[in-house]
Amino acid sequence: MPEFAIRGVIPAVLTPFAQDGALDTALLQAEVAALDSAGVDAFCIGSVVGETVGSAPAEFGRICGAASAATRKPVLAAIYPDSTVEGLHLADAAVSAGAAAVLLAQPHYLFQPDVYGLEELFLALRRYVRVPLLLSNSVCSAPVPFAESVLIDGVHQACDAQLLADLLCVQPRLPVLGGIDDLMYIAFLLGAEGAMTSLAAVFPDDSVSLYAAVRGQEYERARRIHEKLTRVWRSLNYPDDLLARLKFASAAQGRPAGIPRSPYDALPPSAQAEVTAALAAERELRA
Numbered sequence: 001m002p003e004f005a006i007r008g009v010i011p012a013v014l015t016p017f018a019q020d021g022a023l024d025t026a027l028l029q030a031e032v033a034a035l036d037s038a039g040v041d042a043f044c045i046g047s048v049v050g051e052t053v054g055s056a057p058a059e060f061g062r063i064c065g066a067a068s069a070a071t072r073k074p075v076l077a078a079i080y081p082d083s084t085v086e087g088l089h090l091a092d093a094a095v096s097a098g099a100a101a102v103l104l105a106q107p108h109y110l111f112q113p114d115v116y117g118l119e120e121l122f123l124a125l126r127r128y129v130r131v132p133l134l135l136s137n138s139v140c141s142a143p144v145p146f147a148e149s150v151l152i153d154g155v156h157q158a159c160d161a162q163l164l165a166d167l168l169c170v171q172p173r174l175p176v177l178g179g180i181d182d183l184m185y186i187a188f189l190l191g192a193e194g195a196m197t198s199l200a201a202v203f204p205d206d207s208v209s210l211y212a213a214v215r216g217q218e219y220e221r222a223r224r225i226h227e228k229l230t231r232v233w234r235s236l237n238y239p240d241d242l243l244a245r246l247k248f249a250s251a252a253q254g255r256p257a258g259i260p261r262s263p264y265d266a267l268p269p270s271a272q273a274e275v276t277a278a279l280a281a282e283r284e285l286r287a
Contacts, residue, residue: 004101004132004154004175006074008041008194009211011201014247015050015063016258023063024258029070034255036071038204041194043067044103045094046078048138048158049198049243051261053080061093068098076196078103078136078156084124091129102129103136103156103196122151137163138179156196165190182233185226188214199233202250228282235278241267249275 013035016027032043045064046052052060060077068075077094079102081087091102104125106118113121125133132153137160157164158179167176168190178187181199188195188211200207206225213222236245243260244267250257252275259265 002130002132002153004134006042006076006101006194007175009039009200009204009207010042010044010076010177010194010196011035011040011204011207012044012047012049012078012196012198013067014198014201014243014250014257015045015052016256017051017261018258021261023059023066025062025066027256027258028063028066031255031257032067032070035201035204036073039208040073040200040204042074042076042100043071044076044078044196045099046080046103047136047196047198048080049201049246050078051243051264052078055090057089057093060090061097064094064099065097074100076101076103078105080105080108080136080138081121082107084121087121087125088128091125095129095131099131101132101134101153103134105136105138108138119151126151134175134177136179154193158196161186164192168192181237182230184229185210185214185222188222198246199229199236202236202246202253203229203232232278232282235275238271241271245271245275248272249279252276252279 016024016031018024045067064075064077075098077099079087079090081090087104094102106112134154134156135152136156138158154175155167156177156179157167161180161183164178164187175193178184178192178195179197181197184195184197206229210222210225213225236249238245243264247257247260248267
């Protein structure tokens with residue numbers, strides 16, 4: 001099996017789109033370059049906030065290729081297929097465009113397969129994909145014993161903190177990436193190899209500093225950064241307009257990330273004010 005050796009902070013990149021829903025390639029590459037300069041260790045294209053669920057393989061490949069061309073660091077591809085055939089096509093597009101690993105989420109629309117169906121899906125991709133293959137557990141329906149399978153090279157645990165703790169106790173243990181935005185600190189403390197979150201995309205400097213502080217055993221400093229990120233996350237974590245809030249917060253810090261694709265592009269003035277106030281409050285504390 002290929003080894004998954006990527007460690008550290010991995011932002012779930014916010015994919016910039018224009019008003020007509022088309023990819024803004026220049027803005028994407030500028031965002032990847034800015035995140036690179038902040039010191040992140042790798043990038044993830046796709047994911048829940050990447051707005052690629054439902055994308056055709058050709059478009060997904062273009063997004064992965066544009067990101068890969070903007071950095072020398074590894075680019076991971078997160079795919080959310082609803083069938084094995086779709087998964088194979090998306091994985092092929094991503095790897096052909098330079099993806100260093102594939103994060104595969106269990107089917108999520110209407111019906112979710114049991115562990116035997118998941119094994120069938122992962123076996124098909126394991127036979128086809130020649131890069132590390134990770135389970136991206138964003139739906140929380142995959143049981144922990146699946147993490148002991150030879151079908152995967154790691155787990156991205158994006159929900160359920162208890163399951164994250166369980167995965168970090170499995171022996172022999174696969175690499176684990178924390179995916180719960182406001183619990184990156186806990187994931188690092190428990191020994192996760194890294195974190196892949198949308199919060200790391202909006203606040204890369206703080207996320208990199210948090211990882212470094214934990215590794216350097218500067219726990220008081222790490223806790224202060226964690227508390228800051230948690231407070232800001234409370235102003236962002238609204239499922240109805242999460243994408244718009246994340247992109248608004250990024251733009252407010254000088255890194256425009258385009259607009260979410262319709263129908264998720266509207267952000268009410270009250271929500272803009274809430275995010276703006278949270279960001280201003282943290283700036284005052286830092287000052």
